[in-house]
Amino acid sequence: MSDTPHNQKLFIETVGCQMNMLDSELVVAALRKEGYQLTSEPADADTILFNTCSVREHAEHKIYSALGRLRFSKRGRPNQVIGVIGCMAQKDQELIFQRAPHVDMVVGTGQLAQIPEMIKAAREKREHRLAISLDRRDATRQEISDSFQSYDPLRDPEMRPSPYQAFVRIMIGCDKFCTYCVVPMTRGPEQSRPPRDILREVTQLANEGVKEVTLLGQTVNSYKVTQDGKLWRLSDLIMAMHDTPGLDRIKFVTNYPKDMTDDLLEVVRDMPKVARYLHVPAQSGCNEILKRMKRGYTVEDYRDMMQRINDIVPGCAVSSDFIVGFCGETDEQFQKSMGLIREFRFKNSFIFKYSPRPGTKADDLLADDIPEAVKRERNNLMLDLQNEISEEDNVAFIGTEQEVLVEGPSKTSLKHETDPDSPATQLVGRTRCDRIVVFEGNRRLIGSLTKIEIHDLTRTSLIGHIVTHEVQHGSAPSLLPILG
Ligand code: 5AD
Numbered sequence: 321m322s323d324t325p326h327n328q329k330l331f332i333e334t335v336g337c338q339m340n341m342l343d344s345e346l347v348v349a350a351l352r353k354e355g356y357q358l359t360s361e362p363a364d365a366d367t368i369l370f371n372t373c374s375v376r377e378h379a380e381h382k383i384y385s386a387l388g389r390l391r392f393s394k395r396g397r398p399n400q401v402i403g404v405i406g407c408m409a410q411k412d413q414e415l416i417f418q419r420a421p422h423v424d425m426v427v428g429t430g431q432l433a434q435i436p437e438m439i440k441a442a443r444e445k446r447e448h449r450l451a452i453s454l455d456r457r458d459a460t461r462q463e464i465s466d467s468f469q470s471y472d473p474l475r476d477p478e479m480r481p482s483p484y485q486a487f488v489r490i491m492i493g494c495d496k497f498c499t500y501c502v503v504p505m506t507r508g509p510e511q512s513r514p515p516r517d518i519l520r521e522v523t524q525l526a527n528e529g530v531k532e533v534t535l536l537g538q539t540v541n542s543y544k545v546t547q548d549g550k551l552w553r554l555s556d557l558i559m560a561m562h563d564t565p566g567l568d569r570i571k572f573v574t575n576y577p578k579d580m581t582d583d584l585l586e587v588v589r590d591m592p593k594v595a596r597y598l599h600v601p602a603q604s605g606c607n608e609i610l611k612r613m614k615r616g617y618t619v620e621d622y623r624d625m626m627q628r629i630n631d632i633v634p635g636c637a638v639s640s641d642f643i644v645g646f647c648g649e650t651d652e653q654f655q656k657s658m659g660l661i662r663e664f665r666f667k668n669s670f671i672f673k674y675s676p677r678p679g680t681k682a683d684d685l686l687a688d689d690i691p692e693a694v695k696r697e698r699n700n701l702m703l704d705l706q707n708e709i710s711e712e713d714n715v716a717f718i719g720t721e722q723e724v725l726v727e728g729p730s731k732t733s734l735k736h737e738t739d740p741d742s743p744a745t746q747l748v749g750r751t752r753c754d755r756i757v758v759f760e761g762n763r764r765l766i767g768s769l770t771k772i773e774i775h776d777l778t779r780t781s782l783i784g785h786i787v788t789h790e791v792q793h794g795s796a797p798s799l800l801p802i803l804g
């Protein structure tokens with residue numbers, strides 16, 4: 321077994337949100353620069369990392385179970401280093417070593433840059449290593465902010481899951497403190513990255529062939545930075561990156577309803593590369609529950625926002641998140657959330673059963689009094705309603721022509737492909753309003769904007785075929801016939 325990182329094997333498991341996916345991409349890139357190679361087999365790995373999520377208890381259970389299965393794994397590989405990184409590391413800290421003493425290092429979201437050094441140190445001397453940020457109650461805001469370092473090293477094109485799509489972090493942390501949510505604790509105070517750093521990164525990505533960037537922030541539309549005496553909001557940032565050569569599409573997630581200002585909606589309306597799609601979680605359709613969640617808006621405020629979205633950007637797709645079975649939620653209150661879905665006909669909704677999180681206000685002060693079976697039932701009812709609405713609204717797309725950014729082979733074709741060298745395959749992409757489209761086409765279309773006529777649908781996707789009568793625009797290659 322070698323002590324140098326050359327030919328060392330790295331296994332990483334990532335759960336949670338896009339922010340975690342980006343963090344893992346960057347950590348892997350840093351370790352590959354040191355000579356690590358990725359493996360998909362934990363048993364073969366010299367270093368095992370779990371990039372974790374704390375938003376719901378279930379995600380944490382899964383990680384503790386995976387750690388449990390590794391209890392004796394070092395017997396076969398005494399040099400092996402096991403690390404828990406990300407949100408659970410910041411939240412559970414020493415507790416992880418107590419529950420899983422075979423873990424070597426626990427690294428919070430604000431210390432990811434230290435991982436390569438920490439792995440080396442762990443291999444030299446066996447002891448528990450902890451690198452985390454300050455607790456939100458333990459110091460001044462500035463001190464706490466300084467202890468959460470945004471991790472945005474230079475990007476490695478080889479490490480992106482797709483060569484044509486990239487996440488770009490524009491802010492870290494959150495200051496909203498919704499009573500159910502652990503994110504302000506695990507990701508620290510809200511801090512926006514300087515525009516010049518973000519713009520440099522977007523230009524670099526576009527030069528490397530990236531066609532679509534998704535700007536990431538927990539409350540992305542709260543982005544606010546003063547640089548050289550000028551205030552930059554998200555709308556300014558998008559305008560500044562819009563004409564980056566090679567870039568075809570710009571998305572941004574997740575939006576906070578109260579911060580959805582008209583200047584941002586006007587940018588969505590006016591700038592052709594910006595997706596006509598907004599993810600703006602409502603969480604509940606009942607004012608008492610929203611108040612208990614400390615969301616900072618009422619149903620009426622949310623309705624006003626939806627009105628402005630529809631007035632300024634007609635046809636804009638909106639998706640939402642909902643929590644069902646929050647503390648004290650009656651059946652009537654749940655029905656108000658169902659009413660909100662009926663009223664606004666979201667493109668899709670992510671639905672979650674309330675999961676009490678230690679360290680949050682709701683967990684401290686409110687009883688988790690809705691039985692699991694009721695939460696499950698409400699979850700299913702809401703999912704059925706949303707699916708029905710999504711499907712009904714997708715019917716309106718039949719017969720229309722959509723500009724699709726082609727992402728890659730569809731899941732089905734990946735599963736059943738007999739000849740991966742064959743140019744014709746089933747491809748998947750997204751419309752400008754973020755709807756999934758599946759169609760037959762040439763692999764060379766991957767990464768291009770392609771006109772697709774929709775002729776059918778499934779529960780989750782539109783099905784179409786390539787339109788052959790029109791010349792494409794943007795940076796798409798010229799139109800190719802379907803081979804096969
Ligand atoms: N329980 C259930 N769902 C939660 N979310 C955040 N915290 C919790 C929790 N404690 C959901 C919210 C948020 C999404 C990312 O996760 O709907 O928008």
Ligand code: SF4
Pocket residue numbers: 494495496497498501502503504538539576
């Ligand atoms: Fe959590 Fe609320 Fe912040 Fe979203 S806005 S990350 S739900 S605290």
